[in-house]
Amino acid sequence: MNKFTPAKPAGARSVDEITGSRRLRRMRKADWSRRLVQENRLSVDDLIWPIFVVDGKNIREPIAAMPGVFRLSLDLAVKEAERAAKLGIPAIATFPNVELGLRDQTGSHILDPENVINRATRAIKHAVPEIGIITDAALDPFTSHGHDGILRDGIIVNDETVEQVTAAAVIQAAAGADIIAPSDMMDGRIGAIRDALDANGFQDVAIMSYATKFASAFYGPYREAVGTAGLLKGDKKTYYLDHANSDEAVREAEQDLTEGADMLMVKPGLPYLDIIRRLKDEFRMPTFAYQVSGEYSMIKAAAANGWIDGDKAMLESLLAFKRAGCDGILTYFAPEVAAMLEG
Ligand SMILES: NCC(=O)CCC(=O)O
Numbered sequence: 604m605n606k607f608t609p610a611k612p613a614g615a616r617s618v619d620e621i622t623g624s625r626r627l628r629r630m631r632k633a634d635w636s637r638r639l640v641q642e643n644r645l646s647v648d649d650l651i652w653p654i655f656v657v658d659g660k661n662i663r664e665p666i667a668a669m670p671g672v673f674r675l676s677l678d679l680a681v682k683e684a685e686r687a688a689k690l691g692i693p694a695i696a697t698f699p700n701v702e703l704g705l706r707d708q709t710g711s712h713i714l715d716p717e718n719v720i721n722r723a724t725r726a727i728k729h730a731v732p733e734i735g736i737i738t739d740a741a742l743d744p745f746t747s748h749g750h751d752g753i754l755r756d757g758i759i760v761n762d763e764t765v766e767q768v769t770a771a772a773v774i775q776a777a778a779g780a781d782i783i784a785p786s787d788m789m790d791g792r793i794g795a796i797r798d799a800l801d802a803n804g805f806q807d808v809a810i811m812s813y814a815t816k817f818a819s820a821f822y823g824p825y826r827e828a829v830g831t832a833g834l835l836k837g838d839k840k841t842y843y844l845d846h847a848n849s850d851e852a853v854r855e856a857e858q859d860l861t862e863g864a865d866m867l868m869v870k871p872g873l874p875y876l877d878i879i880r881r882l883k884d885e886f887r888m889p890t891f892a893y894q895v896s897g898e899y900s901m902i903k904a905a906a907a908n909g910w911i912d913g914d915k916a917m918l919e920s921l922l923a924f925k926r927a928g929c930d931g932i933l934t935y936f937a938p939e940v941a942a943m944l945e946g
Pocket residue numbers: 698739741786821822823824825826894895896897
Protein backbone atom coordinates (compact mmCIF):
# COMPACT_ATOMS: atom_id res chain seq x y z
CA MET A 604 0.00 0.00 0.00
CA ASN A 605 1.36 3.40 -0.95
CA LYS A 606 1.61 5.76 1.96
CA PHE A 607 0.65 9.35 1.21
CA THR A 608 1.92 12.06 3.52
CA PRO A 609 0.12 15.34 2.84
CA ALA A 610 2.48 18.27 2.51
CA LYS A 611 2.06 21.18 4.88
CA PRO A 612 1.82 24.38 2.85
CA ALA A 613 4.93 26.51 3.15
CA GLY A 614 4.43 28.98 6.00
CA ALA A 615 1.33 27.09 7.15
CA ARG A 616 -0.86 29.20 9.44
CA SER A 617 -1.65 28.11 12.96
CA VAL A 618 -5.28 27.58 13.96
CA ASP A 619 -5.13 30.83 15.95
CA GLU A 620 -3.97 32.66 12.84
CA ILE A 621 -6.72 31.06 10.77
CA THR A 622 -9.49 31.83 13.25
CA GLY A 623 -8.14 35.12 14.55
CA SER A 624 -8.33 33.33 17.91
CA ARG A 625 -12.11 33.21 17.62
CA ARG A 626 -12.66 29.74 18.99
CA LEU A 627 -16.35 28.95 18.83
CA ARG A 628 -15.95 25.72 20.76
CA ARG A 629 -15.09 27.70 23.91
CA MET A 630 -18.73 28.05 25.01
CA ARG A 631 -19.44 24.40 24.27
CA LYS A 632 -16.82 23.06 26.64
CA ALA A 633 -19.09 22.22 29.58
CA ASP A 634 -22.70 21.52 30.33
CA TRP A 635 -23.13 24.69 32.40
CA SER A 636 -21.85 26.96 29.63
CA ARG A 637 -23.89 25.17 26.98
CA ARG A 638 -26.97 25.72 29.12
CA LEU A 639 -26.02 29.36 29.59
CA VAL A 640 -25.91 30.12 25.86
CA GLN A 641 -28.78 27.87 24.76
CA GLU A 642 -30.99 29.93 22.44
CA ASN A 643 -34.20 27.92 22.30
CA ARG A 644 -36.02 25.81 24.82
CA LEU A 645 -38.92 23.41 24.63
CA SER A 646 -41.52 23.74 27.33
CA VAL A 647 -44.77 21.96 28.06
CA ASP A 648 -46.48 25.24 27.12
CA ASP A 649 -45.47 24.60 23.51
CA LEU A 650 -47.50 21.41 23.17
CA ILE A 651 -50.83 20.64 21.57
CA TRP A 652 -51.88 17.00 21.78
CA PRO A 653 -53.92 15.51 18.89
CA ILE A 654 -56.15 12.65 20.06
CA PHE A 655 -58.43 10.23 18.20
CA VAL A 656 -61.95 9.65 19.44
CA VAL A 657 -64.54 6.97 18.70
CA ASP A 658 -68.01 6.06 19.83
CA GLY A 659 -68.47 3.43 22.50
CA LYS A 660 -67.30 2.86 26.04
CA ASN A 661 -64.00 1.80 27.51
CA ILE A 662 -62.37 1.56 24.08
CA ARG A 663 -58.64 1.98 23.71
CA GLU A 664 -57.86 0.72 20.21
CA PRO A 665 -54.23 0.66 19.16
CA ILE A 666 -53.37 2.16 15.77
CA ALA A 667 -50.91 -0.23 14.12
CA ALA A 668 -49.03 2.42 12.17
CA MET A 669 -48.75 4.72 15.22
CA PRO A 670 -47.22 2.77 18.11
CA GLY A 671 -48.33 4.24 21.44
CA VAL A 672 -51.34 6.07 19.95
CA PHE A 673 -54.91 4.86 20.49
CA ARG A 674 -58.46 5.57 19.41
CA LEU A 675 -60.32 6.43 22.58
CA SER A 676 -63.97 6.29 23.51
CA LEU A 677 -65.16 9.47 25.20
CA ASP A 678 -64.93 8.16 28.76
CA LEU A 679 -61.23 7.43 28.20
CA ALA A 680 -60.66 10.59 26.14
CA VAL A 681 -61.86 12.58 29.16
CA LYS A 682 -59.37 10.69 31.36
CA GLU A 683 -56.57 11.47 28.91
CA ALA A 684 -57.59 15.13 28.82
CA GLU A 685 -57.38 15.15 32.62
CA ARG A 686 -53.92 13.62 32.43
CA ALA A 687 -52.87 16.19 29.81
CA ALA A 688 -54.10 19.07 31.98
CA LYS A 689 -52.20 17.68 34.97
CA LEU A 690 -49.06 17.52 32.84
CA GLY A 691 -49.58 21.18 31.93
CA ILE A 692 -50.38 20.63 28.25
CA PRO A 693 -52.33 23.77 27.22
CA ALA A 694 -54.57 22.28 24.55
CA ILE A 695 -55.75 19.15 22.81
CA ALA A 696 -56.96 18.69 19.23
CA THR A 697 -59.61 16.05 18.56
CA PHE A 698 -60.04 13.89 15.45
CA PRO A 699 -62.81 11.32 14.97
CA ASN A 700 -62.92 7.87 13.49
CA VAL A 701 -66.53 7.86 12.35
CA GLU A 702 -68.34 4.59 11.72
CA LEU A 703 -68.61 3.85 8.01
CA GLY A 704 -72.42 3.89 7.97
CA LEU A 705 -72.38 7.56 8.98
CA ARG A 706 -70.09 8.67 6.15
CA ASP A 707 -71.56 9.97 2.92
CA GLN A 708 -70.76 11.88 -0.25
CA THR A 709 -70.99 15.32 1.41
CA GLY A 710 -69.82 14.46 4.93
CA SER A 711 -73.22 15.54 6.26
CA HIS A 712 -72.66 13.93 9.68
CA ILE A 713 -70.20 16.72 10.48
CA LEU A 714 -73.30 18.91 10.96
CA ASP A 715 -74.78 16.67 13.65
CA PRO A 716 -74.41 18.44 17.02
CA GLU A 717 -74.38 14.95 18.57
CA ASN A 718 -71.53 13.56 16.47
CA VAL A 719 -68.57 12.11 18.34
CA ILE A 720 -66.46 15.27 17.99
CA ASN A 721 -69.09 17.56 19.46
CA ARG A 722 -69.87 15.12 22.26
CA ALA A 723 -66.13 14.85 22.98
CA THR A 724 -65.88 18.63 23.21
CA ARG A 725 -68.78 18.85 25.66
CA ALA A 726 -67.55 15.95 27.78
CA ILE A 727 -63.97 17.26 27.99
CA LYS A 728 -65.07 20.88 28.60
CA HIS A 729 -67.31 19.69 31.41
CA ALA A 730 -64.65 17.55 33.11
CA VAL A 731 -61.51 19.57 32.32
CA PRO A 732 -62.54 23.19 31.72
CA GLU A 733 -58.96 24.42 32.01
CA ILE A 734 -57.70 22.70 28.86
CA GLY A 735 -58.11 24.33 25.44
CA ILE A 736 -60.01 22.36 22.81
CA ILE A 737 -59.17 22.62 19.13
CA THR A 738 -61.49 21.08 16.56
CA ASP A 739 -60.92 20.47 12.88
CA ALA A 740 -63.81 21.49 10.68
CA ALA A 741 -62.62 19.24 7.84
CA LEU A 742 -64.88 16.78 6.10
CA ASP A 743 -62.44 13.92 5.44
CA PRO A 744 -63.38 11.70 8.42
CA PHE A 745 -67.05 12.17 7.46
CA THR A 746 -67.02 11.58 3.70
CA SER A 747 -67.40 8.19 2.04
CA HIS A 748 -64.48 9.08 -0.29
CA GLY A 749 -62.02 10.43 2.28
CA HIS A 750 -61.66 13.84 0.64
CA ASP A 751 -61.76 17.06 2.66
CA GLY A 752 -64.38 18.54 0.40
CA ILE A 753 -67.64 17.75 -1.32
CA LEU A 754 -66.97 15.70 -4.44
CA ARG A 755 -69.10 16.27 -7.53
CA ASP A 756 -68.25 14.72 -10.90
CA GLY A 757 -64.69 14.08 -9.79
CA ILE A 758 -64.18 17.66 -8.61
CA ILE A 759 -63.85 18.95 -5.06
CA VAL A 760 -66.28 21.85 -5.17
CA ASN A 761 -64.92 24.82 -3.27
CA ASP A 762 -67.84 27.05 -2.37
CA GLU A 763 -70.27 24.34 -1.34
CA THR A 764 -67.53 22.83 0.84
CA VAL A 765 -66.92 26.22 2.46
CA GLU A 766 -70.62 26.41 3.38
CA GLN A 767 -70.51 22.95 4.94
CA VAL A 768 -67.27 23.56 6.82
CA THR A 769 -68.51 26.94 8.06
CA ALA A 770 -71.74 25.45 9.42
CA ALA A 771 -69.69 22.70 11.09
CA ALA A 772 -67.41 25.30 12.69
CA VAL A 773 -70.36 27.10 14.30
CA ILE A 774 -71.74 23.80 15.62
CA GLN A 775 -68.31 22.94 17.04
CA ALA A 776 -68.09 26.36 18.70
CA ALA A 777 -71.55 25.87 20.18
CA ALA A 778 -70.34 22.57 21.65
CA GLY A 779 -67.54 24.48 23.37
CA ALA A 780 -64.53 24.41 21.04
CA ASP A 781 -62.07 27.20 21.86
CA ILE A 782 -60.23 27.17 18.56
CA ILE A 783 -61.53 26.15 15.16
CA ALA A 784 -58.76 24.78 12.97
CA PRO A 785 -60.01 24.12 9.46
CA SER A 786 -57.66 21.85 7.56
CA ASP A 787 -59.37 21.56 4.18
CA MET A 788 -57.50 24.31 2.26
CA MET A 789 -60.61 25.57 0.43
CA ASP A 790 -60.42 29.18 -0.72
CA GLY A 791 -62.35 31.63 1.44
CA ARG A 792 -63.08 29.35 4.39
CA ILE A 793 -61.31 31.47 7.00
CA GLY A 794 -63.30 34.61 6.22
CA ALA A 795 -66.54 32.64 5.99
CA ILE A 796 -65.91 30.92 9.34
CA ARG A 797 -64.97 34.21 11.03
CA ASP A 798 -68.15 35.89 9.79
CA ALA A 799 -70.32 32.96 10.88
CA LEU A 800 -68.69 32.66 14.32
CA ASP A 801 -69.18 36.38 14.92
CA ALA A 802 -72.78 36.34 13.69
CA ASN A 803 -73.54 33.53 16.13
CA GLY A 804 -71.99 35.18 19.18
CA PHE A 805 -68.66 33.33 19.11
CA GLN A 806 -66.39 36.37 18.78
CA ASP A 807 -63.98 34.82 21.29
CA VAL A 808 -63.55 31.55 19.45
CA ALA A 809 -60.20 31.73 17.65
CA ILE A 810 -59.19 30.38 14.27
CA MET A 811 -55.98 28.48 13.77
CA SER A 812 -55.63 28.17 10.05
CA TYR A 813 -54.03 25.12 8.54
CA ALA A 814 -52.80 27.84 6.20
CA THR A 815 -50.10 25.84 4.52
CA LYS A 816 -51.04 22.21 4.36
CA PHE A 817 -48.92 20.41 1.81
CA ALA A 818 -49.81 17.37 -0.28
CA SER A 819 -47.65 14.87 1.56
CA ALA A 820 -46.83 11.21 1.95
CA PHE A 821 -46.37 11.76 5.68
CA TYR A 822 -50.11 11.59 6.44
CA GLY A 823 -50.23 7.83 5.83
CA PRO A 824 -50.65 6.59 9.42
CA TYR A 825 -53.28 9.26 10.20
CA ARG A 826 -55.45 7.84 7.44
CA GLU A 827 -55.37 4.50 9.21
CA ALA A 828 -56.23 6.27 12.48
CA VAL A 829 -59.35 8.00 11.14
CA GLY A 830 -60.25 5.16 8.78
CA THR A 831 -59.91 6.97 5.46
CA ALA A 832 -56.96 4.94 4.12
CA GLY A 833 -59.14 2.41 2.29
CA LEU A 834 -61.64 5.01 1.08
CA LEU A 835 -59.51 7.69 -0.49
CA LYS A 836 -59.45 7.67 -4.28
CA GLY A 837 -56.91 9.80 -6.05
CA ASP A 838 -54.92 12.44 -4.24
CA LYS A 839 -55.47 15.84 -2.66
CA LYS A 840 -53.33 17.87 -5.03
CA THR A 841 -56.17 20.11 -6.20
CA TYR A 842 -56.48 21.61 -2.73
CA TYR A 843 -53.33 20.94 -0.66
CA LEU A 844 -50.15 22.82 -1.57
CA ASP A 845 -47.54 21.45 -3.93
CA HIS A 846 -44.61 20.54 -1.70
CA ALA A 847 -42.26 22.07 -4.27
CA ASN A 848 -43.59 25.54 -3.47
CA SER A 849 -42.64 28.14 -0.91
CA ASP A 850 -43.82 31.52 -2.28
CA GLU A 851 -47.27 30.02 -2.72
CA ALA A 852 -47.25 29.09 0.98
CA VAL A 853 -46.56 32.74 1.86
CA ARG A 854 -49.52 33.81 -0.33
CA GLU A 855 -51.80 31.25 1.38
CA ALA A 856 -50.79 32.47 4.85
CA GLU A 857 -51.20 36.11 3.87
CA GLN A 858 -54.66 35.41 2.50
CA ASP A 859 -55.79 33.57 5.64
CA LEU A 860 -54.50 36.36 7.88
CA THR A 861 -56.33 38.92 5.78
CA GLU A 862 -59.51 36.86 6.17
CA GLY A 863 -59.11 36.78 9.96
CA ALA A 864 -56.94 33.85 11.05
CA ASP A 865 -55.52 34.34 14.56
CA MET A 866 -52.82 31.72 14.19
CA LEU A 867 -51.01 29.99 11.36
CA MET A 868 -50.09 26.36 11.04
CA VAL A 869 -47.58 24.63 8.79
CA LYS A 870 -48.16 20.95 8.06
CA PRO A 871 -46.29 18.59 7.90
CA GLY A 872 -43.59 19.88 10.23
CA LEU A 873 -40.01 18.73 10.06
CA PRO A 874 -39.62 18.65 6.24
CA TYR A 875 -41.11 22.19 6.15
CA LEU A 876 -39.00 24.12 8.67
CA ASP A 877 -38.06 26.58 5.92
CA ILE A 878 -41.75 27.46 5.50
CA ILE A 879 -42.15 27.98 9.26
CA ARG A 880 -39.21 30.36 9.31
CA ARG A 881 -40.47 32.30 6.29
CA LEU A 882 -43.96 32.72 7.73
CA LYS A 883 -42.67 33.75 11.15
CA ASP A 884 -40.30 36.33 9.68
CA GLU A 885 -42.87 37.63 7.22
CA PHE A 886 -45.96 37.90 9.45
CA ARG A 887 -44.79 37.71 13.11
CA MET A 888 -47.98 35.88 14.00
CA PRO A 889 -48.47 32.95 16.37
CA THR A 890 -47.13 30.11 14.24
CA PHE A 891 -47.59 26.39 14.82
CA ALA A 892 -46.37 23.23 13.19
CA TYR A 893 -48.13 19.91 12.96
CA GLN A 894 -45.61 17.13 13.44
CA VAL A 895 -47.76 14.68 11.55
CA SER A 896 -48.34 10.97 11.94
CA GLY A 897 -45.64 9.86 9.48
CA GLU A 898 -43.04 11.94 11.26
CA TYR A 899 -44.07 10.45 14.60
CA SER A 900 -44.10 6.91 13.26
CA MET A 901 -40.71 7.21 11.57
CA ILE A 902 -39.10 8.10 14.88
CA LYS A 903 -40.99 5.35 16.70
CA ALA A 904 -40.10 2.73 14.07
CA ALA A 905 -36.42 3.62 13.97
CA ALA A 906 -36.28 3.61 17.77
CA ALA A 907 -38.06 0.24 17.95
CA ASN A 908 -35.41 -1.17 15.64
CA GLY A 909 -32.65 0.22 17.81
CA TRP A 910 -31.46 2.45 14.98
CA ILE A 911 -31.88 5.74 16.84
CA ASP A 912 -32.44 6.86 20.41
CA GLY A 913 -36.19 7.56 20.31
CA ASP A 914 -36.30 9.97 23.27
CA LYS A 915 -33.42 12.04 21.98
CA ALA A 916 -34.79 12.13 18.45
CA MET A 917 -38.19 13.20 19.81
CA LEU A 918 -36.69 16.06 21.82
CA GLU A 919 -34.39 17.13 18.98
CA SER A 920 -37.22 17.18 16.47
CA LEU A 921 -39.43 19.27 18.77
CA LEU A 922 -36.68 21.75 19.60
CA ALA A 923 -36.02 22.15 15.87
CA PHE A 924 -39.55 23.58 15.55
CA LYS A 925 -38.75 26.17 18.20
CA ARG A 926 -35.53 27.09 16.43
CA ALA A 927 -37.45 27.51 13.16
CA GLY A 928 -39.76 30.02 14.85
CA CYS A 929 -42.71 27.99 16.11
CA ASP A 930 -44.76 29.13 19.07
CA GLY A 931 -46.07 25.63 19.53
CA ILE A 932 -46.29 22.17 18.03
CA LEU A 933 -49.14 19.73 17.48
CA THR A 934 -47.48 16.42 18.27
CA TYR A 935 -48.51 12.88 19.14
CA PHE A 936 -45.48 12.90 21.46
CA ALA A 937 -47.13 15.55 23.68
CA PRO A 938 -47.86 13.50 26.83
CA GLU A 939 -44.59 11.60 26.57
CA VAL A 940 -42.49 14.72 26.21
CA ALA A 941 -44.51 16.62 28.82
CA ALA A 942 -43.81 13.89 31.37
CA MET A 943 -40.14 14.03 30.45
CA LEU A 944 -39.94 17.83 30.71
CA GLU A 945 -41.66 17.70 34.07
CA GLY A 946 -39.49 14.89 35.45
N1 LIG B 1 -56.28 17.22 9.79
C1 LIG B 1 -55.37 16.54 10.63
C2 LIG B 1 -54.45 15.68 9.87
O1 LIG B 1 -54.61 15.54 8.67
C3 LIG B 1 -53.32 15.01 10.59
C4 LIG B 1 -52.31 14.39 9.66
C5 LIG B 1 -51.31 13.49 10.32
O2 LIG B 1 -51.10 13.47 11.53
O3 LIG B 1 -50.69 12.76 9.54
